[in-house]
Structures are given as structure tokens and as C-alpha cells.
Amino acid sequence: MADQITPADIEVLKKLGLPIPTTTPNTKKDED
């Protein structure tokens, strides 16, 4: 599944100059 916030999401936020959330609303992990 997709994590709630991915590195690609963070890059988008950086480009937009928006703050990067320090916590994610959904803590489910995609690690098997």
C-alpha cells in the first residue's frame, strides 16, 4: 500500500514551500 506521506510527497511540499508534517495521520507501514 502507499504510505500516507512518501518521499515524493515531501519533494512536492518542498517545491511548494509548504511545511512538511512531522507526524503522519496514518501510521500503517508498507514493510513486509
Added chain:
Amino acid sequence: MAIYLDNNVGLKIATVDLSVYITSITLTQTFDEVETTSMSSVAHQFYQGLEASTLQVDFLNDWAASQVCATLQAAYGTSVTAVIIPVKGVAVSATNPLYTQSILINNLTPIGTGGPADYAASSLTFTCTSEVVQTTSGSF
């Protein structure tokens, strides 16, 4: 019953809430059908293959900072997270689940479409690059 008027769907792309610019949204869950027909079959047989879902969104173009056009342009060429909720502002639950998936931003109409009497709008279909995950807890 848990039916909803389709006027308060929430959509976040890369955590940016673009809900107020949506005029139509369709998340289509689908997967490949892989043929497994073999001897003695009397009809074509198929098993589930890879998921191949799509997210279709009609946006009103807004060039303001951090809104539709800036967000999609920043995400262009990458797979980012899209989170959808049927009724924004209502708690996530079994009757108002979240749908989370990665979408590849591989097409944009940056100046929008429309004529002199229209607001510029974009009708975009994104391919999901993950499975669509439904969750009944968490927050939008």
C-alpha cells in the same frame, strides 16, 4: 443506510487538500485478468493479475500558490499519494472509509480547457501505481 450526496468528497494529493476545486471524481478499482484457460475448460478462465486502478478528476484550475496547478506541476513526473474520503469533515469509519493509493502524475493540461464562457478546467486521469487501500480508521 449510509448513502451520501456526492458533494463533499475529499481529495488530498501529496497531502495538499485540493477538494474545493473538484467538480467530478471517480476512483476505479480494477485489476488485470490473466487468462488461465487450459485443456478441458469449456469457457475462458481468468485469475486476478496486477492491480491497474485509475483516478479520474475534473479540477477547476487555480494558479494560486500551493493550489491545483502548482501542486500538480510540482508533482509532474512522480508518483505521489492520493487520499480520498467520501464525506470530508466526517470521521473515518466503516461507513466513510479512506482510500489511499499512489498515483503517477503523467498528464496535465496546465492551461486548462474551456471556452470564453468557461472557467479553465482540467479533466485528468491518473494511473494508480499502488493498490487502492481502504481503511476504516485514521484521519483524512
